Amino acid sequence: MRVFKHFQKTLLAGVGVLALAACTQGENIESPGATNPGTPPGGGNNGGGNNGGGNGNTAECPTGFTTGTSVGGLTVCNISGSILGDLTLPYVSGVAYQLNGRVDVGIDVGADGATPGGSAGTLTIEPGVTVFGASGADYLVVNRGSRLVADGTQDAPIIFTSENDIERRAVDASDTGGSNISEWGGVVVLGQAPISRCQTAATPGTDQCTNVVEGVTSPEASYGGSDANDDSGVIRYAQIRFAGFAINQQGNELNGLTLAGVGDGTTIENVQVHNNSDDGIEMFGGTANLKYIVLTGNDDDSLDTDNGWTGNVQYLAIKQRDDGGDNGFEMSSTLDGADNPVVPQTNPTIANFTVVGGRSNAFRINTGHIGRFLNGVVAYDTNCFRWQDSAGDTDPSSYSGLTDPTFNSVLFDCAVLTDASPDVPAAVDSVNADANNVVGASSLTSMMFPGPNEQGVTAFDLTTLPGSFFEDTDYIGAFSPMESETNNWAAGWTFALFPAPSCPTGTTRTGEIDGKNVCAVAGVQTEDLTLTRGNYYELEGRVDIGVDVGADGTAPNGDVAVLTIEPGAVIFGNSGADYLVVNRGSQIFSNGTRQNPVIFTSQADLEDTQADPENAISEWGGIVVLGDAPISRCQTAATPGTNQCTNVVEGVTNPEASYGGSDATDSSGSIRFTQIKHAGFAINQQGNELNGLTMAGVGSGTTIEYVQVHNNSDDGIEMFGGTANLKNIVLTGNDDDSLDTDNGWTGNLQYLIITQRATGGDNAFEMSSTLDVADNPVTPQTNPTIANFTVVGARSNAFRINTGHIGRFLNGVVAYDSSCLRWEDTAGDTDPSSYSGLTDPTFNSVLFDCVSLTNASPDTPAAVDSVNADANNSTNVSNSLINVFINGPNEAAATAFDLTTLGDPFFEDTDYIGAVKDANDRWWADWSCGLEASTPC
Template structure:
């Protein structure tokens, strides 16, 4: 049964179990009622705690199942908050740690104290009037661990999570005060007539009064203690407009302070605001904050690395606000590397305000509003960008839906700053997976060398807060943060939860026809049930009456599977697929048996699901009706699909059907009838606007990739174990292909290339193929040249146990005997075929003449390939063919074969089955 239900009917269908779907057994609910570890302090649900307060603490009213132990007033001696299961510490009003020692540490009446908070401790406030101030000369030692973070939160949060451990607070903000650290490092905004940056320059911190809390001095190395593995939630309080407590306020805090692995979630004001100082920070997570996520002010000189910002859906101002005092030194000059900013439409990624410099490198910005609000007074205060005196950006991918800058910005300065580094981009969409993790577009940005910014910065080979090896469950923010990685849900309405899990991941089912853009996010498995149509055919001209285009995006690292040959994907004309993986996290399309590890013999497993069909509007030369080839009326029905037929062809040579990058497709293929079969990937009338790069097809029961006409190009193709032809070009295909590895199974495979077309019809099939390495068995030929095909094959290595050619009389111009320019041609190819040059049924004279036409072809030299497909001395000795005159879509090369030498590892890390250590 082939499914053709629409998306609107899909949910009902799945809930009623009307699809055949997967036969994987559901494991049921594991440990029902046990809350997950969301970084949280050891509450025991809604019941009362039997825990007792440590000696010296007064017990208060229980909250959210915790015994509460009160903190209040001013602490003049060191205080430790021990971890006791079931105990939380309640802030009662303003809690001061120590009394201000002044800028010199000698203020009369000043007293130093240290607040030590043990790993796993929960501290909470009941209202905005409850907050902690660590005064100058005193310290906080809140040194948690990834498995036992320290939690600063609200009473309401504890109550919510006692009722529901998965309650991340929604839009709740401002439920208690926050945390204020005050230090003696230099600032540039003085409350009195003092010289900025001197011992006499101090100021009053925002949000605190009665008495005022003072910060600033001249001790750049001052220490206010440690915040490590700290999650602070639901804070913020306004004394007046613009005078508010943030999540964490850092006033004049010095570089002796450690801030590492710190989250601020749902503050009613800023997440973290730096008021001057020299403190550095790493691993910041700023989520759901209502004003600015990261605010740098008053002459901050700081280094910051690894920052995640995620705004709430309906609130949040700027993700960075950077400001200072115009023309005063030290200027605010934060250096920020490796950031990922996810914003909404309520604010800008960067508001660059008065007198701020700053350097921002290795970043990804995904924002629904503008990237910049760039004030004329930013930087040196002179309109127009000046390198070295204004904010600078390098290796940043800016993807801002509303454009580069707001209308009231110094747009020229913003544009100049972005243009000043060649690795910045404002024209590339982000391809972040699971919201935060790098996809192919991020991986394509050359990272900035952070060593040039100073020794604080760790060297990185990527942009963004997370590296390519990190996943949702294995990354520096997992385990201790709050609500950053919610349990993945099935994207609606296109997919539905099957109630099944594999390896702990939810299985989402998708079928029918999707007519809206759908994104398959990382963290789930996706099961294709029946025929999945992406969009409805828009026709050759894009105006079909019932046409409805859509796109299917498959994030890096996602696995999609089918359970049988009836489960496959069809991307119809006018629609697009974006299966964009990375080298470390490829997209995988495979079978249920592969995913569940139930294959009897994985090495020989073929035809376990359907495959991928992409249909475009580029020219073809085989028409189903009496139309002229390569005209708008020339279309055809693709193989392997029926009820209804899937149609391709048109006249849009640069048609764009999307992108396949770092994608592996395995164990596919299905036969409706002999000669009418689903391949691994069928590309029918696909245009040159489509990207095919770093793609593998493994163990298809039919062809690996078949090109039915069209003009699409391809690079870095790996075709392994396919049962019919590995690469099949047909129906007037005119495209360029480069870097191709073909390796047949020992027990299967026909030709490594089959090239054919319609005799005497223009455009002829005329592929241009460079840099290929073909490793074949004795079951087929390296290249079968069939009716009406031309083609140019250069810079290749063929190692085959059977003949190199099956050269039909009808190949090329259809006249027996090779004719240069109208028959297939070869240049700089090392032919090593154990059974000879051509089969007995071939036009052997044409084959020999074609090979002899280029002096750099060889049929008498044994290959010296190592590790199956890596060039050795014989290959290195061949003079390569100059492809510059062959096609502008081919890269110039100085070697033959797909893999130059042992240092050339383009195939490694994402493909499978090419070396024993990496099975499929």
């Protein structure tokens, strides 16, 4: 096992310094201005962050603040009582501000602002400041008419946390607190916006309808009124950690963030609540809107909505702890004494959300709650729904006038869709009401980022919603496919959202490259293996997935395994001896996405040590996938296309690896949005080399889409029999043939780009089949249908067609500085002198622009006849390709073959020849390399 030591560019985790400041109540202190240098205390670094500080800290509290007992090596400045007027907590490096008991901002001015004795206050907290409490009795209340301006930045979020958290992280800056909860109180914001639950008899939504908020006593604190545009301040780029407490009784707890009667004039953006002992955020009525919200590890409900809240949320990530949490959402409204809904009903619109957990229910929907839920992902190990009969069914037995919640473009992946709740039919009906809702498996990576299944869901068009709050998105879930663990809207200001990458089970950590773990994969894998994003994976020698189960699945000692590779994962080898073999019966799921392809490459490529990157080949082995679909070349005497007709694949030795069988629909998994670079190797002799991607006996149940093979020393892709279909394939710079077909492959291919290197390459296509000892073709003959292809090169021949190969080639462009065709007399001429029973390949709507149509091959007349057989083929029109492979005017003028006449649903209908219609056709972009200057290989 190779061990990596001190690879270049090892990332160093910086240790931030906790900065806080506190003030005594009632004093109006003028802020001296932010002095934060940009390292967030306890935030930042993609959900990590550091709360530094240490012995010898000489920081002093700002003028007007009293100094408390040092915590975690930080100077502590005290805040207590009521803040009247304006107070600012300045950022001072090495300072933290402590809430001593309940701290009130202002005194309640009432719903109309005229309550006697009321007094407005404003608490401003500068970016980078940390405010903490030592127990559940320490919490912050922003009263009606007052404002909290906690306006952090991505690089310097504001931290509300506990004394214990500061002390833990002073010892170990990476300490995320585990399952710690209830270490201080929380943040309560009270406003004058409408609510539906009145403390005394009153008309909901008016100034007379007010209530007292839960969790706050001695004295109680009131909220509600009639001002939908109430402005209670700004909470932006802020964390609230380890809070929550039952002030006087169970069920009357403090939430991490309580928003009660808060209006839409308030800004709530980029806020995280982590490990709260009650709800993460609870909305008691009001109209407040929220954006970029992270709720992690909360011990009751992550988001609790009640009392007539009618606001919006966009971009919401919910992740539960393994050992804590109740519902993802608990959602209630208000019914009157006759069980009719009270207006305003709780009716939020929540878009682009991801809920990951396994406790109770993802949604518990109660008592008249409506709500609209759009573009969501629910990955939940228990129930998606608990749906009360009072929730919203339009005609339940005991309720009337209720409306069901609505779901559009939501992927539900739960153990069960609903529990045994009273109104299961209404829940099922609501999910089934939109065909774009999907009940099926999720493919999230790092628990949050969309994989291929999420990207397969049609997103709801948010531009159709009223108002301007929602940003248009074309994806479901909280994060876009273009985001990653280190580049996303939550990066830099959240805490413990994404787990630090570690080597998964079945791999061994051997070091680092560029600060990322190197996880070695070796030997024969007989257990399912998942390669998670965020690491580099080294193939150590030949790596087998499973043990061959034979053509019929009953081979002695056969063992099936599944290899799953997450989007963005990188796998590498260091020599030609390092390669991957997926044996018969086992599967590979290389689940890349357009924005985060899976990459197979070489160690030299990762370390940037290639002497000549543009021509680097043969730096590791390659990928071999073996199936039990029919083949025509048998290793021993047998009937082709049966289970008895098997063969051993080229390039694999010690032991050899077999393929072939009778299952035309064999599934060896899927390879999508995947690059294979700098591979290929002669294992033991010339002619027995590893290709970039070898598919031998692979069946039509396998998905091969959006795959690039770049700079392979042998063929880019070689097909040894089978029935596999391919779509959106890019073959660049390969040193032998770009696409090699043999042994009875009968699949389809649509959209194929082939470009050769200036200094390497042989034929673009080399195409063979099998003849028997009497030179008759063996069935199945190699007979693919290949449509919408563009071939650009200058080495050997565009097509070398041998030994009984048939094939149909439709809507192609061949721009070749050598011969278009080398056509052996064994290829398929209907009456060559020495062969019989052969059929020529067919060309329809292909533009041939070569130095010569044919070389001096034995059967030139048959080649010419095949080209001339369709008047829509052209040999006298120059190509006008733009940027090497994109159609220009001459290609656009060509008459395309009507693919619908094939009667095969695999082929998409096109009205053009070539792989790329025009400059707007970018199916090849983002996930591939080397086709444009912005994405070099």
